Structure formats: C-alpha cells, structure tokens
Amino acid sequence: MAGYATSWLANTFGGGSYAPSTTYPFVQPDAQDLSVTPSGVAVVADYYDEGHRMFGMYQNGQVVGSISWNCVGGPTHLRGGYAVTNNGTYIYIAVYDDSSSSNKINYVQRYDLNENPSTFSGGSGGCSNQITVDTSASAPIYGLAASATELYVADGSSNSIDVYDANTMALKRHFAFTNPRRLAYDLNTNTLWISQGGANSSFAGNVYHFDVNGNQLSGTITNVAVPHALAIQPGTGYLWVADYGPDQNLKIYNNAGQQVGTFGVQGGIYSGTPGLLASNKLFYPVGIGFDASSNIYTVGIGAHFQSDLRAFNSSGNKLWGLQGFGYVDTGAPDPATDGQDVYTTFEHYKMNYSNLTTGAGGGGTEQTWYATTVDPLKYPLDPRLLDGFPTVSQVQNVGGNKYLAVTDMYSNSLMLFRFNGEIAVPMAMLTRQSFYYWPTQPSPPWFWQDTNGNGNPDSGEFTQLGSISNAQDWFLDANGNVWYANVTGTNAGINEFPLQAINSSGNLTYSPTGVVTYGIPAPFNQVQNVFYDAANDVMYVSGYTPSLPFGNNEPYGTHSAGTVIARYNHWSAGNRTAAWTANLPHNPSAGITIRPWTVAGGKIFAGLFETQNNSSGQVIHNIYVYDASSGASLGEMMPGVETNYFMGWLDCNQTLQAIQRSNGEYVVFEEEEVDGKVTVLRGLLNDFTQY
Structure with missing residues (x-):
C-alpha cells in the first residue's frame, strides 16, 4: 500500500469530534x-x-x-x-x-x-x-x-x-x-x-x-x-x-x-x-x-x-x-526495536504493526499498553510529575543504554532519563525557568545533573547557566549530545552540550560550562528549531530570515518554527553553507504556522500549529512533507476516516515524532489533545493517498 493510513495510540478509542459522542468515542483523561x-x-x-x-x-x-x-x-x-x-x-x-x-x-x-x-x-x-x-x-x-x-x-x-x-x-x-x-x-x-x-x-x-x-x-x-x-x-x-x-x-x-x-x-x-x-x-x-x-x-x-x-x-x-492516557503528548519510537516499542511521557507501548485496521471503525489496533515508566513513590520529584503538561520528545540509545528525553509545552526545559527496567529515572534537566516544587534549586536558568545516582535533585547538583536563558528547542542526538536553539542573546543560534561520559549509574554526563556555540548560520537571523542527524553529520535548522522575518502577530510569541527550513551537510566538519532552503507555510493572520517538525528516512514532517479544517470540520491541512535531500515539497498528511478526519491543534513545540521502519514504512506520531490520544499516520508514502 503506497499511501498511508490513520491510527492512534494512548487511548482505547480514537474520537473524532470536538463534542462528546458515542459515534466517535474516546476515554477522558x-x-x-x-x-x-x-x-x-x-x-x-x-x-x-x-x-x-x-x-x-x-x-x-x-x-x-x-x-x-x-x-x-x-x-x-x-x-x-x-x-x-x-x-x-x-x-x-x-x-x-x-x-x-x-x-x-x-x-x-x-x-x-x-x-x-x-x-x-x-x-x-x-x-x-x-x-x-x-x-x-x-x-x-x-x-x-x-x-x-x-x-x-x-x-x-x-x-x-x-x-x-x-x-x-x-x-x-x-x-x-x-x-x-x-x-x-x-x-x-x-x-x-x-x-x-x-x-x-x-x-x-x-x-x-x-x-x-x-x-x-x-x-x-x-x-x-x-x-x-x-x-x-x-x-x-x-x-x-x-x-x-x-x-x-x-x-x-x-x-x-x-x-x-x-x-x-x-x-x-x-x-x-x-x-x-x-x-x-x-x-x-x-x-x-x-x-x-x-x-x-x-x-x-x-x-x-x-x-x-x-x-x-x-x-x-x-x-x-x-x-x-494521551493528553498533550506524542509517541517516541525506539529506533533500536524498529519502532516496535513506543514511549509516551509516562507509558511504554508495544506495537504490532501487522495488526492494522482501516476504514470507518478501524484504527488503534496496533497498540498494547505494556508498562508505566514513572514511579512517584520512589522518585517523587520526577520532573514529569511537576510540570503541567510534559511531552515526550525522543528515545535514543547511547552506549548500549536507552534514554528518554521529555520537554514541556513551550520547551522551557529538557528532562533526561535513564532506564532501570521499565522505570525512567531522572538524570539531568536544563531549564530557563523556576521549576515548580523542586525544593533545592538556584535562580534560573540552571543545569541539574544527578551526580549521586539517586534520581532526585540534591544540593550541590545544580549549576546556574546563563547560556540557555533563551532556549527555544532541544534535541538529544544519537551520540548523546544535547543541541538547542537560543532565540536571542549572547548565545543566539545553535548550541551544543557535547556528551562527556556515561557514568557508573548509566547517566549521560555533561560539562555545564562546556557549551559549544555555533552562532546563526546564513540565511537566518533567528534560529527556532534544530535537528542533528549524527549518523550523516547533517544539521537541519528552521527559523526566520531578513526577508521573511519574525512578526508581531506570531501565535504564542516565539514558539513557531519560523518561515524557512534549511539543511547543512558536513556540519561538524565546519560547513555552514546551506545545501538548500525552503519556505515553510506561514500566514499567522490566517492561523497558518508550522510549530513542530522532525526528520526520518529522508523526509521532513512539519506540523501546523492550528490545524486547518473545512466548513464541515474535517481537517484539510495538518502535516506537510518535504524531501530531506532537496527540500522539495512532496505532499501532505492528515487524519482520515478512522478518526472522522479530525485533528486538534499541535499545542506543544516538539510533539511530532517519526521513524522509517526497516520495511520502508514511515510511522508518524503527533499530539491530539482534544480526544486525548496520539494520532498515528503510517505508510510507505510512495504517494499521499489515504487507504
């Protein structure tokens, strides 16, 4: 099947309406x-x-x-x-x-x-x-x-x-x-x-x-x-x-x-x-x-x-x-298991991709809730419990260990976790704001690392860190390095905390003062989002340019992905010349702005902040797909009949994740908070027809 199908994760039912309905049911959060x-x-x-x-x-x-x-x-x-x-x-x-x-x-x-x-x-x-x-x-x-x-x-x-x-x-x-x-x-x-x-x-x-x-x-x-x-x-x-x-x-x-x-x-x-x-x-x-x-x-x-x-x-x-279980969250596939394990902020799902059902009444049949990854009794200060709306961003495997990355709705913080069995143990956090109920913390911004391995914040484990005061976006690459975009300030542009080591607890460790600043590459004058493909040394960047600048009518201030996206080959080798640039859909007065985007299998998936619907309430614009090698527009993806062509807004900066599985199939996970689920769009994408 060349096109793609619609399914979902983290709710027994798929919903499909702004109003409660037994025709398009979902389980409330x-x-x-x-x-x-x-x-x-x-x-x-x-x-x-x-x-x-x-x-x-x-x-x-x-x-x-x-x-x-x-x-x-x-x-x-x-x-x-x-x-x-x-x-x-x-x-x-x-x-x-x-x-x-x-x-x-x-x-x-x-x-x-x-x-x-x-x-x-x-x-x-x-x-x-x-x-x-x-x-x-x-x-x-x-x-x-x-x-x-x-x-x-x-x-x-x-x-x-x-x-x-x-x-x-x-x-x-x-x-x-x-x-x-x-x-x-x-x-x-x-x-x-x-x-x-x-x-x-x-x-x-x-x-x-x-x-x-x-x-x-x-x-x-x-x-x-x-x-x-x-x-x-x-x-x-x-x-x-x-x-x-x-x-x-x-x-x-x-x-x-x-x-x-x-x-x-x-x-x-x-x-x-x-x-x-x-x-x-x-x-x-x-x-x-x-x-x-x-x-x-x-x-x-x-x-x-x-x-x-x-x-x-x-x-x-x-x-x-x-x-x-899926309110204001997405799914992060584990690349080490070909996406058969998917993690939300709090839960672990097993996916049977062969159990696909399509058409009206179909969808949601691949998922099995397997485990929870949070233990409030053992780790009562787990930052996922204290942030209002945390959302998973990535699963990466470094040095034979699996790690979970979580952000919040506006990417104010990056929370990093190691695994002990099924439980994700807090190991590090970077934030540019005071963090709710943590009793031990300096004035923000700061970097916390769990140096004693107990999974809880203790005095002496914090470093004040002005270099992240304007961070907009976070990315944990496959080598364990942390990248982020600083929108403004002395560290404006692209920044990196290189991985120093994996300690005896299994924690990824970093030097808070060892940030590498790369600045703002042309043609941008403001960087919003970064994605680093470590295996191929390719950096993808989105933001604003002098000819397509940040405007006063941007929704939620600086939380748009910007107006332009670009690719830079041989980034770590020093290249700063874009292989290509492409304009993103951007008309804030009409509610058209890209918020999250991600890269998988040679394709870029970019999600609209405000999903566009027709007069019948059916989604007509949701995810735009680009060729990662050229920047050419390939088509669009949106939920189908399985969820009544329905899609809520993408409220969070980093709630779009994707993987290309070993059989060539793409699986895209996106937040859908109205009906409390994660929308899943999957297919070979040789074309963009729905089946």
Whole structure:
C-alpha cells in the first residue's frame, strides 16, 4: 500500500469530534472519581477535558454517554469536578468553577440515569438542575454520597458535611467535619463513612464513621496511607477503601471498621517488575464502584492526568479495561526495536504493526499498553510529575543504554532519563525557568545533573547557566549530545552540550560550562528549531530570515518554527553553507504556522500549529512533507476516516515524532489533545493517498 493510513495510540478509542459522542468515542483523561449505577454504567468524573467529557459514562467496555455536554457549560466550559455519586434514581455531580481566581464556586447538579438534566423547583443553571454550595470556595467538593432520600456533600470550604433532600434538593442540615474528602453511604446501617484530608488538598488521613446526623461512631480506620475513594459493597455492606499510597490496592472493612480483606496486588503496578502492567496491579486508584450484579469497578488517575478504568467480576477476574492516557503528548519510537516499542511521557507501548485496521471503525489496533515508566513513590520529584503538561520528545540509545528525553509545552526545559527496567529515572534537566516544587534549586536558568545516582535533585547538583536563558528547542542526538536553539542573546543560534561520559549509574554526563556555540548560520537571523542527524553529520535548522522575518502577530510569541527550513551537510566538519532552503507555510493572520517538525528516512514532517479544517470540520491541512535531500515539497498528511478526519491543534513545540521502519514504512506520531490520544499516520508514502 503506497499511501498511508490513520491510527492512534494512548487511548482505547480514537474520537473524532470536538463534542462528546458515542459515534466517535474516546476515554477522558484526568480521572478523579467514579460512581456506578445498578445497571453497570460507570460514571467517571474529571476536572478538565478539552474534549468536554468531564463526566464520561462507560458500560461493558464502551462509551455510552457523557454528562458534561448538557449543562456543565457546553463548548465554552472545560471544567468539571472531583466527585460523582448516584442513588439508583439520580446521578449527582460536583462542578468546580475556578474560572475566576477571586471567586471560585462549587455547584452540585442532578441528572437522571440516562444523562438527562433532572430539574427541580428552585434549580439554577442553564438546565435548572443545579444548587450552589459555595460562592467563595477555598477548595473543590471532593466527596458526594446519596441515599434514596438524602444527598451528602463534603463541603471542605465550610469544613462541614451538608445534607440535602435528594428529591427536592433543599438543604436540610449540616454538621462540622474538618477537611472532608470522600464519602460513602451505608444503606444497611444508615450511616456515613468520611475520609479526612490534610492541607493543600491532601487525601492523607483517617476514615471515620458517623451517623447521618453527625454523631461519630466507633470504627475509625487508620491503616490506609492515602484513602482516595470509599464505596459500600452491596450485599455484604463492606466498606472498600482505595489506598493511593504505597500499597496501591483496595482495602476491605466490615461496618465495625475491621479489615477483612484486600483487592489487587499489594504495591499495585510497582509490585513485581515495577511499572509492568497486570490486570490485578492497580495504578493510583481514585474511584471504586459496584453494580447490581456484584461486579467491581475501579478507576485510577495513573501517573499524571490519566484515566485507567477497569471492571472485574465478583471473583476478581478482569472483564474489561479502558484507558485515556494521551493528553498533550506524542509517541517516541525506539529506533533500536524498529519502532516496535513506543514511549509516551509516562507509558511504554508495544506495537504490532501487522495488526492494522482501516476504514470507518478501524484504527488503534496496533497498540498494547505494556508498562508505566514513572514511579512517584520512589522518585517523587520526577520532573514529569511537576510540570503541567510534559511531552515526550525522543528515545535514543547511547552506549548500549536507552534514554528518554521529555520537554514541556513551550520547551522551557529538557528532562533526561535513564532506564532501570521499565522505570525512567531522572538524570539531568536544563531549564530557563523556576521549576515548580523542586525544593533545592538556584535562580534560573540552571543545569541539574544527578551526580549521586539517586534520581532526585540534591544540593550541590545544580549549576546556574546563563547560556540557555533563551532556549527555544532541544534535541538529544544519537551520540548523546544535547543541541538547542537560543532565540536571542549572547548565545543566539545553535548550541551544543557535547556528551562527556556515561557514568557508573548509566547517566549521560555533561560539562555545564562546556557549551559549544555555533552562532546563526546564513540565511537566518533567528534560529527556532534544530535537528542533528549524527549518523550523516547533517544539521537541519528552521527559523526566520531578513526577508521573511519574525512578526508581531506570531501565535504564542516565539514558539513557531519560523518561515524557512534549511539543511547543512558536513556540519561538524565546519560547513555552514546551506545545501538548500525552503519556505515553510506561514500566514499567522490566517492561523497558518508550522510549530513542530522532525526528520526520518529522508523526509521532513512539519506540523501546523492550528490545524486547518473545512466548513464541515474535517481537517484539510495538518502535516506537510518535504524531501530531506532537496527540500522539495512532496505532499501532505492528515487524519482520515478512522478518526472522522479530525485533528486538534499541535499545542506543544516538539510533539511530532517519526521513524522509517526497516520495511520502508514511515510511522508518524503527533499530539491530539482534544480526544486525548496520539494520532498515528503510517505508510510507505510512495504517494499521499489515504487507504
């Protein structure tokens, strides 16, 4: 097949729409809570989703609906909440609106079991199905529970449990409780279980037993490190508690608070071979639920902004699982395995490229989620966990070792990792800005190297480094050298940190003061992106020129790839004369600018920042392809019918990666954040027809 096909990675489904749809389904990211109806509809709450599925509905391994589109704000509102419950008649969701920094609001909304708004007298909001709990909220609502007659709300802003009539939604009473988090209502005893958190929205604390009028009962549970979810098992009346701490499992208690069992392997996904997936190895569980058939449901948030939904029968055998892992990320193929191993920022996938399905209903069948590469318990300061939206940029193999390179949305930082089994261990970081919650760091910009090999930043491991103060783009070449483009300043142009050695820990090491500055090669006056092909000593550069300069209407300032791309042969031998130059598509006023680009197998793939669509919403311009030997334009690539010809914007500087496999096939990976996946375009590219 000469052309190319569309597939995807990092989501069970491929999506294909800006609006939540069962026709073009996807699994939402950022799972925060779970409630399961008697018929087995799992409702997953999340706080933020650009695909607007903040309260997704799943059954028997399929997407069956979404509450978020109805009344949470529609296409202009991307915020959901942290709690959901149902009483067999209604679904109740907590909505946290923090769009105003000075006036955060907590709402609770009610729906029937078919996701339709359930109105009531005095109901507010666009669907008259809403109550306002806090108008100046200091924290979201983290817990909801409901009986047939009462709704219980964990009101952390008021340090109380608020009790509403489940049918009229009128406030009936409240009782004091400091830092309430999760709630579970026990029908058999007409009592509540309440988990208590700590400062800064922490869930670490005990689980307490109360009657519904606020009187504390015996049976306090103290042996759960981080009780992140509570649920009552029908029939037995047992309380199930999700332990988000090191045990990564579910603990089971009788109504006296005595532990009677567990569910899931102790240690979760970090038991046995750390990171390696198994059906009974849970992954940061945040929600538990049961249906009327005694099936067990769990949802985990994974390492960061993810959703891992699993269903088990009453014997603990897995029935199905769904994942939404691809928000603001791409895939980096491992060249050492011919692209059969692909890494996202947090996950490792095995690819069976022979399992290609095409046409409507096809796609996504090559991927198998194999392992996670992040261990927050062992490496709590892993920079991937603390950056808002990290995105993988490369996998390279140097000296027989595999390394992972990760950047952030705007390429402010480069994070480098070595592998210990499946876990990627932090080993170095360059950044031009203060890095969130790292306790030990000088004023930026700085270079951190893990000199003691413990994978955590320690004092004495940082070097302030003015030479990266205007870095725009980072590239780890196949020899382990780090290249970057400085947009302006004394080191403007192309710069390199040559690899010094691989130390006893397996870390790539560099001299922070050993940067090599190459300046700005003609015809450029501002360099934006670099790609160095070490095997052939070829440098590819994009940026601006005097005749096609940087303009004031560039989207996101300096984060465009520029107006021109060029190739320089024999770069390390000293050549600075371009073999060719080519103009990139560039019309910012019409939303046409190139943001990420990459090189593979003699071709350059350049992605539009703002994907261009026709009047029907179908993508018509996405990736431009050039001949790397001549700069000639070859054609265009864009998603096909498998994902409804749909593509979101490329929000990140380096979210386009590619490989040419040994059979000649090209595989291109690109970020697609709306439906929370990595779009995969693959084919021989003898022409640019879709099949």
